[in-house]
Amino acid sequence: MSLAGGVLWAAAPRSRGGDTPPVTIPRDPAREAARRELSKPAYHQDDPSLLHRGLDRFWEWVDKLFSAASGATPGGGFGLLVIALAVIALAVALWWRLGTPHRAPHSTAALFDDRPHSAAEHRAAAEAHAAQGHWTQAVQERMRAIVRSLEERALLDPRPGRTADEAATEAGRTLPAHTDGLRTAARDFDDVTYGGRTATRQTYERLTTLDTDLGRTTPTLTGSTRGAAE
Numbered sequence: 456m457s458l459a460g461g462v463l464w465a466a467a468p469r470s471r472g473g474d475t476p477p478v479t480i481p482r483d484p485a486r487e488a489a490r491r492e493l494s495k496p497a498y499h500q501d502d503p504s505l506l507h508r509g510l511d512r513f514w515e516w517v518d519k520l521f522s523a524a525s526g527a528t529p530g531g532g533f534g535l536l537v538i539a540l541a542v543i544a545l546a547v548a549l550w551w552r553l554g555t556p557h558r559a560p561h562s563t564a565a566l567f568d569d570r571p572h573s574a575a576e577h578r579a580a581a582e583a584h585a586a587q588g589h590w591t592q593a594v595q596e597r598m599r600a601i602v603r604s605l606e607e608r609a610l611l612d613p614r615p616g617r618t619a620d621e622a623a624t625e626a627g628r629t630l631p632a633h634t635d636g637l638r639t640a641a642r643d644f645d646d647v648t649y650g651g652r653t654a655t656r657q658t659y660e661r662l663t664t665l666d667t668d669l670g671r672t673t674p675t676l677t678g679s680t681r682g683a684a685e
Contacts, residue, residue, distance in 0.1 A: 574604035590654035591647045597662040598644040619644040629674040
C-alpha cells in the first residue's frame with residue numbers, strides 16, 4: 456500500500472496477462488485511512504510526555520529571551536549577568552534595611568504587658584539592651600518609658616490596653632510642640648514590634664532625645680488634663 460499524489464493505491468495481484476489495473480482510493484478517504492493508521496499506539500511509544508514537551512517549550516522560550524536580552528545589553532551575556540547580580544544585591548539590601556513590608560498603619564496591640572513597671576525601670580531596660588546592640592528591644596523599652604513617664608506626670612491617664620498610636624495622639628494635646636516627635640516614635644515602635652523591621656542606633660537615639668526633651672517641657676494643660684493634674 457502506498458500514498459502518492461493524494462491517492463492511496465495498492466497493487467493487486469496481476470493476472471497472467473499483466474492487464475489488471477491498480478486498486479485506487481480517492482484523496483479524502485486515503486487521508487483518513489493514513490490518519491487512523493498513524494494514530495495507533497505503536498507509532499507513539501517513544502513520544503515525549505506532555506510535561507517533557509512543556510519543559511522543552513519553556514526552556515526554548517528562556518533561551519530566546521536570554522539571547523534577545525544579551526544582544527541588547529552592552530557586553531552581551533556577561534553584561535546581562537552583571538546587571539542581574541546588581542538587581543539581586545539591591546533587592547537584598549532593601550529587604551535587609553526595610554524588613555518584611557507587612558505592617559498595618561496603626562497597631563491595635565497594647566503598649567504594655569500585664570506586669571506594670573515604672574518609667575525608670577523601662578529606661579534601665581532600654582539602656583541595657585542598647586549596651587548590647589539590641590536596638591529593637593531598646594526602642595520598645597524606650598517608647599514604654601516615654602509613655603509611662605507621661606502617666607507618672609499625670610499628663611496621660613493610666614489606661615490598660617493603650618496603644619503607642621493612641622498614647623502619641625493623646626500626649627500631643629498637652630505637648631503640642633512634640634506632636635510630630637511623638638507620632639514618629641509611635642510609628643518606630645509599631646515598625647519594629649509589628650512590622651518585622653529591625654531598629655537601628657539612630658532610631659533609638661531619636662527616642663532617647665525625645666524622652667529627655669519631654670521631661671524638660673512644660674505641658675499645655677487643657678480642662679481635662681488640668682483636673683487630672685490637680
